[in-house]
Amino acid sequence: MFIAVETWRDDFEPDIRKSLINNETIALYESEIASFTQIIKELNLNRKIW
Numbered sequence: 001m002f003i004a005v006e007t008w009r010d011d012f013e014p015d016i017r018k019s020l021i022n023n024e025t026i027a028l029y030e031s032e033i034a035s036f037t038q039i040i041k042e043l044n045l046n047r048k049i050w
Helices: 023-042
Strands: none
Touching: none
8 A cells, every 4th residue: 555645845855954953843753753653553554464
């Protein structure tokens, strides 16, 4: 299963104009990861189905 999520930015490279140790930047990454893990939990994608 593939799920596409449009974020309107390059998620593979951090923005070089922003500090990665900034609390706001860290909170953004944490919220995105939490969203993805919520999708996994909601769809029960962590079950072994074979």
